[in-house]
Amino acid sequence: MRAVGLHADVVVATSRAYQTTCTLVRAGAEAFCIDSPIFPDELEIVPALADQAGFTVVGLLATHADWDHVLGRYAFPEAPLGCAETTAARLVSEPGNAQRKMREFDEEFYVERPRPLSLPSAQRLPVPGKLEVGDRELELQPAEGHTEDGMAIWAEWARVLVCGDYLSPVEIPMLQGKGTVSAYLATLARLEPLVEQADHVVPGHGGPIDGVRAAAILREDRAYLEALLEDGEAAQLPLARRTAEQRKIHAANVAHARV
Numbered sequence: 540m541r542a543v544g545l546h547a548d549v550v551v552a553t554s555r556a557y558q559t560t561c562t563l564v565r566a567g568a569e570a571f572c573i574d575s576p577i578f579p580d581e582l583e584i585v586p587a588l589a590d591q592a593g594f595t596v597v598g599l600l601a602t603h604a605d606w607d608h609v610l611g612r613y614a615f616p617e618a619p620l621g622c623a624e625t626t627a628a629r630l631v632s633e634p635g636n637a638q639r640k641m642r643e644f645d646e647e648f649y650v651e652r653p654r655p656l657s658l659p660s661a662q663r664l665p666v667p668g669k670l671e672v673g674d675r676e677l678e679l680q681p682a683e684g685h686t687e688d689g690m691a692i693w694a695e696w697a698r699v700l701v702c703g704d705y706l707s708p709v710e711i712p713m714l715q716g717k718g719t720v721s722a723y724l725a726t727l728a729r730l731e732p733l734v735e736q737a738d739h740v741v742p743g744h745g746g747p748i749d750g751v752r753a754a755a756i757l758r759e760d761r762a763y764l765e766a767l768l769e770d771g772e773a774a775q776l777p778l779a780r781r782t783a784e785q786r787k788i789h790a791a792n793v794a795h796a797r798v
């Protein structure tokens with residue numbers, strides 16, 4: 540697992556699986572842990588990483604309800620979980636889904652965990668809205684389209700945007716569940732002014748990246764989604780994201796957009 544400090548108050552760890560990111564953000568005497576890495580050894584290291592940085596984690600935040608982002612309880616077993624209303628609703632309406640998806644991954648890669656995944660009932664945060672951390676505030680913005688739920692988190696004082704599964708340098712826009720192209724495009728429009736102000740952007744997978752690169756990815760993703768609506772299967776993938784795996788995601792997006 541790779542860990543980097545983006546600011547005196549922000550540390551990002553990137554998982555070996557899917558390059559999933561976990562962001563620790565601190566203000567005053569409090570810190571939040573946003574999303575999670577995936578492998579047990581990585582989850583075990585996160586509290587030490589927080590300690591080393593002098594961060595006291597008082598809560599977990601999840602950008603959305605996909606299983607690969609909600610494993611924070613393995614790192615901080617007592618911490619309460621906060622998320623968007625849309626995410627809390629999804630966790631309630633899909634009971635056991637995250638656990639099942641995690642188990643499928645673990646079976647495929649022979650991963651053993653110390654205990655089953657506990658997902659405490661989540662605290663519903665006002666989105667759009669503000670969340671206090673220490674003597675600062677995090678700005679929460681809805682981020683839907685990839686799935687039907689989610690939020691992006693803007694730490695203005697640090698100029699860091701944690702955006703969930705958008706603006707990834709390694710993954711093309713992915714439509715899942717009740718996610719839609721129009722909601723995705725609306726999220727990109729909402730994120731754009733924050734990306735312009737950001738020194739660093741932390742996508743759910745890959746990164747962190749600087750604001751200029753994130754802005755370029757935003758333009759590429761918008762062009763891809765517009766082409767997906769217009770041309771379907773013939774839509775061009777962003778140049779740096781044309782691997783076989785990304786083509787599979789594209790094929791799934793074509794099927795998804797047709798429904």
Ligand SMILES: [Zn+2]
Nearest residue numbers: 605607704743
């Ligand atoms: Zn994800």
